[in-house]
Amino acid sequence: MSAVSTPSPTPSSSHVMHTYGRLPIALTHGQGCRVWDTTGKGYLDALGGIAVNTLGHAHPKLVPALCDQVGKMIHSSNYYHVPLQEELAAKLVQLSGMENVFFCSTGLEANEAALKLARKFGQDKGITHPEVVVYEKAFHGRSIATLSATGNPKVHAGFGPLVEGFIRVPLNDVAALEKATAGNPNVVAVFFEAIQGEGGVNPMDADYLRQVRALCDQHDWLLMIDEVQCGMGRTGKWFAHQWAGILPDVMPLAKGLGSGVPIGAVVAGPKAAHIFKPGNHGTTFGGNPLAMRAGVETIRIMEEEGILDNAAKVGEHLRAALVRELGGLKGVKDIRGMGLMIGVDLTVPCSELMSRAADAGLLLSVTAESVIRLVPPLIMSAAEADEVVAILAPLVKQLLAEKGAA
């Protein structure tokens, strides 16, 4: 493919609204875990479009399937039955052990639907002011309701008044959850990410998950687990909460589900599967044939190629290599995560690592100011994981030395 050199527009000359601080890079194509930009420079992709490109780029089985679908039908309408919705829903029900699925197009929409389910669950029981427990450092999206559920004050700033009906608690603290909800008859749901993504790769402990499940059963609350980022095989199981052996009542999905095609889904268990009635919720694009085909084929290819095992094995290989190279350093607080969702938590802010790594040929991101986040395609090989560490480790050491934190 020829490299076309397109100058990156400055924010003032761009006609795209300036909502992102972008690096001066424009990617044009990819293959597996490698991508190339307009100048022909190549990068190893440890970002995966932010945990989206499950099967990497230009997967040889996904591409022809999507081309086939585009040639048949991209979009029909939810005025009609969509057989591919039935197929993908049945598959998600099988993988999750839950009951049925509502389809949408993004993570925030999946979470918005979950919050509507929680409110209607309460309203149907006569609770006129339902409240949902949410968490510090949580990220659930950028709509007014999902940003209100989000824990980061920077996401709230400038968008008040926030949506009411949220109670915020710290992670992994059952006593705090019990105290915050004690004697409150308005609580209808507990809502969290099994592993917080944007908040800095913060896992909920398996014990905590089991205790919250028990509390939800005891009080008739919905357990709603946002698996938008940590789900779809990223941790080595289909869904991260499965490591704790529990079942949620509501599970929003998105990011990795379509390997890059926009798709969202809310999977519901028996307690939540029949709350919405015709007319209660909907979206034009949700469940369209192209997105559904992407979901069906992503899961089919993952099963055929043993991608869950790969995520678990290569994830562990990557984590171990990071611990070997960086684990002993004074400026490295923690290296955590599961499977191919890994955070390297530094004692100093490190946002400059994103551009320095890109210069060195590696795509990654920094969240929560000081956490290097690695969420590569789940097809990454052990050799590629070694390459990630070979590029990243010297950059981290150099940064820590510059900041007097080595």
Ligand SMILES: *Cc1c(COP(=O)(O)O)cnc(C)c1O
């Ligand atoms: C990315 C993300 C969202 C929002 O998804 P969008 O598709 O950007 O709306 C919600 N929850 C979690 C956990 C996420 O990581």
